[in-house]
Amino acid sequence: MWLEINPRSSTPIYQQVVDGVKELVARGILVPGERMPTVRELAVELSLNPNTIAKAYQRLEQEGIIETMRSRGTFVAGRMKVLDMEMAEQQLAGLVERVLVEAYHLGLNREDIKQLFEESLDNWEEKGGK
Amino acid sequence: MEQAIETKALSKSFDGLPAVDKLYLSVPVGSIFGLIGPNGAGKSTLIQMLTGIIRPDSGDGFILGQSIRKRDGSIRNRVGYVPDVPVMYPGFTVTEMYRLGSKLYPFWDWERCRDLHQGFQLPEGQRIRNLSRGQKVQVALVMALALRPQLLLLDEPTAGLDPVVRRAFLQTIIEEVAGQGTTVFYSSHNLNDLEQSADHIAAIYRGRMLFSHTLDELKESVHRLQLIFTGEPQEDVIKALPGLIEYQQSGRVITITITGHLDSISPRLVEIEPELVKELNLDLESIFVAFMKAQGYGFERWEVGS
Numbered sequence: 034m035w036l037e038i039n040p041r042s043s044t045p046i047y048q049q050v051v052d053g054v055k056e057l058v059a060r061g062i063l064v065p066g067e068r069m070p071t072v073r074e075l076a077v078e079l080s081l082n083p084n085t086i087a088k089a090y091q092r093l094e095q096e097g098i099i100e101t102m103r104s105r106g107t108f109v110a111g112r113m114k115v116l117d118m119e120m121a122e123q124q125l126a127g128l129v130e131r132v133l134v135e136a137y138h139l140g141l142n143r144e145d146i147k148q149l150f151e152e153s154l155d156n157w158e159e160k161g162g163k
Numbered sequence: 164m165e166q167a168i169e170t171k172a173l174s175k176s177f178d179g180l181p182a183v184d185k186l187y188l189s190v191p192v193g194s195i196f197g198l199i200g201p202n203g204a205g206k207s208t209l210i211q212m213l214t215g216i217i218r219p220d221s222g223d224g225f226i227l228g229q230s231i232r233k234r235d236g237s238i239r240n241r242v243g244y245v246p247d248v249p250v251m252y253p254g255f256t257v258t259e260m261y262r263l264g265s266k267l268y269p270f271w272d273w274e275r276c277r278d279l280h281q282g283f284q285l286p287e288g289q290r291i292r293n294l295s296r297g298q299k300v301q302v303a304l305v306m307a308l309a310l311r312p313q314l315l316l317l318d319e320p321t322a323g324l325d326p327v328v329r330r331a332f333l334q335t336i337i338e339e340v341a342g343q344g345t346t347v348f349y350s351s352h353n354l355n356d357l358e359q360s361a362d363h364i365a366a367i368y369r370g371r372m373l374f375s376h377t378l379d380e381l382k383e384s385v386h387r388l389q390l391i392f393t394g395e396p397q398e399d400v401i402k403a404l405p406g407l408i409e410y411q412q413s414g415r416v417i418t419i420t421i422t423g424h425l426d427s428i429s430p431r432l433v434e435i436e437p438e439l440v441k442e443l444n445l446d447l448e449s450i451f452v453a454f455m456k457a458q459g460y461g462f463e464r465w466e467v468g469s
Contacts, residue, residue, distance in 0.1 A: 040359040041446035043386075045379040073341035080334050082195050083341035084362045088379075138439075 034063075034070050038079060046081060050089035055098060058109060060160070069099055069107040167192045167314050167346035168213060172222035174370075175208055182208040184370035185222065190348055190363070195340055197361035197378075198350040199451055201460055205370040206350040207247065210318045213348075214244050227313055240269055243307025247319035249299040253292035257285060257302055261309070268310035276309035283331065297324045304332065308339060315339070317349035321356055333360050358447040366451060368458055378447075384424060385453070387445040390417045390437040400435050404428075408457040420445070420453040 036053035040046060057063040069075075072090060076083040090107065093099045100110045136146050168190035175183045183205040190196045200206050211217045213226055215236070224231040229238045251260055261280075265271040280287070283301045291299065300320060307315055315336070321329045337360060339345050351357050357364065358378070365375035376384065385408075390396070392415045401417060402410055406428070409420035417437075421428055425442075432440055 041355065041444070041448075043382055043442065043444045043446075045382050046359075047379060073338075076341045077334060077338050080330065080337060080359060082360055082362045083337065084194065085379075 034075065034078070036079060038081065040081075047085045047089040047092065050075075050081075050086060051092050051096075054089070054093055055096075058098060063109045065109050065111045067109045069109065071106065165192060166190060166225070167194075168196075168224070168226050168348055170209075170213075170222065170224040173209070173212065173219050173224050174221045175205075175212060175217065175219050177208075181370050183212065183219075186367065186370065186372060188365060188372065188375065190346060192346050193340065193344050194363050195336070195347045195361045196349070196363040196365065197357035198348065198365055198367065199352075199354065199357065200350075200367040200373075201455060204367045206367065207318055208370075209367070210244075210246075210316050210348075210350060213316055214242065215239060241311070241313040243304075243310055243312035243315045245300060245303045245307050245315070245317045245320050247322065248296070249303040251291045251299065251302070253290065255291050256288050257291070257294075258287050260291065260302060260306065264306045264309060270311040272309050272311050275311070276305060279305040279308055279335065282335070283328070297328055300324065301328065301332070304335070308335070311343075312345055315345055315347045315349070317347065319350055319352065321351060321353050329356070336360065354446075354448040354451060364447065366454060368455070368460065373454060373458070381447075381450065382445070385420065385422050385445060385450050386425060386428065387418065387420045387443040387449070387453075388428075388432070389439075389441040389443055390419065390432070390435075391415060391439040391441075392417070392436075393438045396437075397435050404431060409453045418443070420449075 034057070036050060036057075038046060038049050038053070042049065044052075054063065054069075063069075069090075070078065072083055072086045075081075076086045079086075090099065090101075094101060094107075097110055099107050101107045133146070141149070166189050168188060170186050170188045172185045172187065173183055174181065174185055186205075186209065188209075198206055198209070208217065212219050213224060213231060215231055215238070219231070226238060227241060231238070252263075255263070257280075261276055264276075265273065283305065285298060285301055285305070286294075291302070294302065300323070304320070307317075317336075321332060324332060333356060336347055340347055349357075349361075361378055363375070363377050364381055366373040374381070387409075390401070394415075396412070396415060396417055398412070398417075401407075401419065404419070404421060406422040407419055408422060409418075411418040
């Protein structure tokens, strides 16, 4: 499993692994029920610290993205049902705001942003994104 | 035993000059622990004290739960050591060095030795004196791993290795840690290597601890921020920010490097009313250089309000 990791980024490596796996799942490259590499396998493959990978797996499990079955290994979990709409919205609102700040400084207006969003969404679905 | 290495006020002077000065260090079991510091900071002296090659003047150190002051050498049965310049018998062949290792170390593993030797594609019958520095380092690593270590002490191991061998070297270490739970303590000037493979980083300077953190903590507790102002920036107020270690101004754009968590820094920034705050990428090398400059180490002219 290949993840693009930049060790020199300010984003901690475990966070990059978490984000990378989430993206692979969202893109449908990793599918529910699929077996994840072991911590050891992934650490060696990416030449990253095993403790860092273990930490990332822990977070992914807490967030319900993967699940560990004792003695059988770690698997991609089924898609989460939206249990708490309010919490989900809150989490996304922060990200959207960041996009809006950038958009303002790039001189985009309301219509530009809406159009961009629609296009991105179409693009995402075309490429098999879920 | 939760700490693979622990030192308490460990000190060593040479000709009255302290090389390691009342150093406190804790290295948790199973970590890959990177030691950084400028030339002459005391890194090699520290590692040599841990291996028992030189004796401390005062203070104490423990590796795998045993004092480094113990003289019988049994403590070294499970410690692999790769020095920056490996010292081996120049007239021995590589195989003879391995045979010597197998006699010295009670847990010697021939299978592991052969696997690693073949993996690195080292010449068997060649005498040590004919090997390159990089090859000697690899032979030293093969031996350090074949003795089935619980602790690996590496002093500048990747210096002078070509990129392919360096990558193989790091991968071998990662495999060892992931598979055997071995603790790795290594000093390096190659901060990119450390940034990729280490989970803990300690920096020493003039024999003393500058900081010791997990790499994640370190990244979350040092920030480089660009502040853009529409009016005149309040220079004095910014320079007086607690935790500031670097300050750079060009017109109305001020770049600062500051320690502390963003949650506690943000409210202070709001007070100085920047138009825009942007966090810039800060890699380990930049963090290290910023800390060193704050200590007055370096060549650049640098100023900051005290």
